[in-house]
Amino acid sequence: MIQAEVSIYPMATRTTSASFYIAKAIESIKNLENLRYEINSMGTVLESDDIDTINQATKNMMTTVHNLGISRVEVIIKIDSRKDKQVRMEEKVESIKKQMS
Template sequence: MIIADVTFYPIGKGVSVGDTIEKVVSRLKNNNSIKCYPNSMATVIECSNIDILMDAIKDAEKFIENMGFPRVETILRIDSRTDVENSVERKMKYVS
């Protein structure tokens, strides 16, 4: 299972991009191949494999570009484990 932390920075259409990020998160949430957990600084994605993750990231970047942003910076961290059930729920048990 893959858990990833992704942050998108749309660049080139002003300072505030909150509306854009809201639309991107909504699009990610509607992707049935992933689970999406937005938070104040990034979005956590849970999915079964790296190909599904990268497809979701590519789709989100293209979506931002199609909204008229000439540049998108994306920061991505990936936690891929096969030795235990790697899920957001399991991880949250240890921190809450």
């Protein structure tokens, strides 16, 4: 199972808000096969069994923002690749919550 957190930062936009660009970037990955995603306030967590799917999703997101007229896009990616067992993103969160008092 591979999980990646992707944060997209459009540079030199006309406003300080990036939500329009991020929404369009996320729309660009909605129909990718073998991809699950979860939006959070600082990025988007992608989940797949295949790194190529993660890479394609990230490329789609970046290209979409460029195609909206943004000439510079910063993309930060953190990848967790686990081969010993399949753990979904929700299970990771639940494991943390169980440890909290």
